[in-house]
Amino acid sequence: MKFTLSWLKDHLETDADLDAITDKLTAIGLEVEEVIDPGAGLADMVVAEIMSAERHPDADRLQVCTVTDGVNTYSVVCGAPNARQGLKGVLAKPGAVIPATGDVLKTGKIRGVESQGMMCSVRELSLGEDHEGIIELGANAPIGAGAADALQVEPVIDIALTPNRVDALGVRGVARDMAAAGMGTLKSLDESPVSGNGPCDVTVSINLAKEHTHLCPHFVGRVIKGVRNVQSPDWLQARLTAIGLRPVSALVDITQYINIDLGRPLHAFDLSKVGSTIGPRLAEKDEKLLALNGTEYTLEAPMLVIADENRALAIAGVMGGEESSCTEGTTDIFLESALFDPINIARTGRDLGIVSDARYRFERGVDPASSQSGAEIATRMILEICGGEASDLVMGGAAPDTSRTITFDPAHVARLGGVDVPSDESRAILERLGFGVVPEKEKAWTVSVPSWRRDVEGEHDLIEEVLRIYGYDEIPMKSLPRLSSVRPSFNYEQRRTRRIRRALAGRGLNETTTWSFLSEAHALEFSENKHIFPLENPLSADLDVLRPSLLPNLIAAAARNGARAMPNVALFEVGPRFEGNAPGQQTLVAGGIRTGDAVTRHWKVHQRMVDAFDAKSDALTALAAAGVDVDRLQIGEAEKNPKPSWYHPGQSGTLCLGPNVLAHFGTLHPSVLKRMDVDGTAVGFEVFVDRIPQPKKLTGPARKGYAPSQFQPVERDFAFVVDTDVQGGDVVRAVRGADKTLITDVTVFDVYAGDKVASGKKSIALSVRLEPVKATLTEADIESLSTRIVSAVKKSVDGQLRD
């Protein structure tokens, strides 16, 4: 909310300067976002009078004005419709910087006529949005004077208000807070009734069924006749302009002003357009209303309208109607000051897409006691500025009784706030804020809440009020007391995930973070059952479905890097994939992708493209980091564990522990990549972190006992001929199984298929390391073990020892 210092001082008796005031505003929770000093940009502008205005010889819409600043005269080409002889406005001379654009004004020719300056609009001076014409100053503005003085511009304070503080949506509420914080005293406000000259011509009728009366509990108004809806006085125009509002006419300006000044929205109807009764009712189905902003809205219940006996006149609490609005010719008005239900106003505003100052305040909750006082204050101001005679007030409903008391123990301020505020100080703060305090010695107090503080519900709110005004800075800092024992912050699963991250980064993969959503097309490519989970209100069509896998976003990321001439991509992410749209239907996945070269061109090594084994190694690295004994992993059987369709069927696999699928890896399916506009080969993996079994907890020392063998280890090589479709991993497992104690390592060092083995066969050569634990192995021991290895391979995969 914006206001000027002098406006604040209308309500606050203070000697404090601007800096002290802005510091205090922020300190008590009315955060100053900005202090704008529009005068700073007006140093080069002066008051000038148009001495003559002639039509431009070559342009119908332009005039050539002769303008004086009291010293010189200037020829100024002007397009403003209101430029005319005798007008006093603001002249920018060549060399001046125009605040709105930052441009330096130069003498130039406009349609062949030299222009030696510019008569400025409000917008050009960054004083507001108005650009319909040039600024018109009052007739007594001194020619040649600085524009900042003539326009009465002064610094504007812009505060950001939290949604609970509707009371500070009026300048008076801000002043009350400042007074409470010791920045001065709150001036009194004349809310006394204006005596009417007789009964009101219009009767108020609240046409709401009992279950809807809460939508408008109080409706106040009166007729004022014989008003002159002239231009507002300069001070009023200046204030509205300063905070970015456009002065329209006195009646409109007064309601705008009171809205900002007191946070009290009002509306003035042209009485000639109003029937004999007025009041709120529910909008009828598809009822139409042309609003003040020129848009016709289609309304429906429970939206509320203000209507006479014939038709809707305004969207209650949101925006007035065009037809019943006050115009220059308006002489008689009906002034409305009512209370509306915040929730209904919020919903109406949201559904209609109307943003207005009235909606903004009503939806946050206007002071429920202010309908009548608002009407009186507005009446007094209208009579003063526009003249006329007011009728008696008419009223429907009543101000709701929001009075309530809260039991407040002043000792609780220290308990929750950690600072000892003297109880006299607590009491004074609450009283200055408008609370009624009935103190009792050594006992809890009874505190009554003022009508404008609908946010205050309980003792905690009062504690906040005291602390906020007393000052958060006064609260002494205390470090949290240490706990007697400190455990790791991360639990086992979280520590495991951290290890996976760092292990993958250690393998040359770069961690990234991609959206949890993606396009429907990409989701469908990576969803086995084509079951996808769309968002109801996505940001865009690219991001409209929850991701069923981490791979598609990683593939898209690889493609983006490829487009930036970085074809060799190694990325991973650890994050959720979604399996439903209810809480908990997500699993943690470590996924990664590699594209381009695994080994780039280099004088020392052979260039190599990425392949499925790079992805397998990544997956094994992640699983090993998570504590899995990777030697126990099996490649899942195709029948039991069908591989996902997004992998190359012949270059991919699953890593399982029994029926538990821990990972997929392999070359990604070329057709999928093609449909995702990715060139070349890509390999990837997905490790299902949540499925990794947790190792058994050790009861003794943190590591299992171990002593290296004292006896000489032995290495023996074997080559087996097996059918081509036999899996190498099964051969290795068979060999390992021949003696689980002696055999400590099995390495495949060659795989051969070709002329030297029979067709349909391949040769697998392995090196087996034997580490005896009881005694050095004799030749006989080794022979015996070799025999067992050969028969194990024979039995398991029908392999023959190669000659």
Next chain:
Amino acid sequence: MDQIDNLKAQILEQIAAAPDLGVLDAVRVKALGKKGEITGLMKTLGGMEPEERKSFGQKLNVAKDEIGLAIDARKSELEDAAMSAKLAAESIDVSLPPWSEPPGCLHPISQTIDEIVEIFAPMGFEVAEGPDIEDDFHNFTALNFPPDHPAREMHDTFFLPPDEDGQRHLLRTHTSPVQVRVMKNGKPPIRILAPGRTYRCDYDITHTPMFHQVEGLVIDKATHMGHLKGCLVDFAKAYFEVDDLPMRFRPSYFPFTEPSAEVDIGCSRAGGELKIGPGADWLEILGCGMVHPNVLKACGLDPDEYQGFAFGMGVERVAMLKYGIPDLRTFFDSDLRWLRHYGFSALHVPSLAGGLSQ
């Protein structure tokens, strides 16, 4: 006697002239071998008169030793030369670049979360997690957002279509629902941190539809706002690695805390460069407050017995401030150049003992 001198001179000449170890060995065999010339002369000693044998023998032994030494000397000379030649032949161009695996890295979000947890760990905080998909109760109602409250609208919530029971789930707009889950499932004293993904339907230079928060919650019977201030000041000084860090707690509003505050740290923008520390400006880093009694009640705790504080901060925001990352959107772009520049080595595990940013 001249016979010995002549032979010795002849052999020494051959030794000196031997071009390689093979020739040298042939010379040795010819002189000192079983059938060698010196050996041959030794054999003649037996037939000599004792007097002659003594003088001839002495001289012959001296010559033999001399030849032996000369052979050894020449041998090591030739071996040194051979090694030098071998080494010269083996030289390589060490200026060429070696092959190395390109290093990988951690994303700044992961690293920043690790840093934050590291700082809170000695204060006894444990890490809690919750689902990305939430229900209205955990994300709003239990956190004291009444239905139709304007604060709900400010959250720009992503919704999922209603399920069979008509319940409409949403993507959590903050990590605060984890507070609710922890309080409902546990008993005070509670000290937790909840890092995680959060979602809001907004995308511009300072907003992305997904971002990360870390939530903190402390609940017991005695923790007050002085502890809140102390805890967050301790955190901010450690995180930004600035001892002399001005901090300001501004009254603010969140439905789930009361009193509430926003926390600013001091900074300077002198010379167009942002520096965290004493200076003319302030930067907001987080929101916090004492847990609202309605939240405690919704979680089954008696607000007359228990109290405590909560805070929430944007992970990307504090990472941007600490590491000078200019644009939020780049966190989610997966640009390898950016990841390598702002990322962290796998070996760089932040610790209080070893330093956070190192």
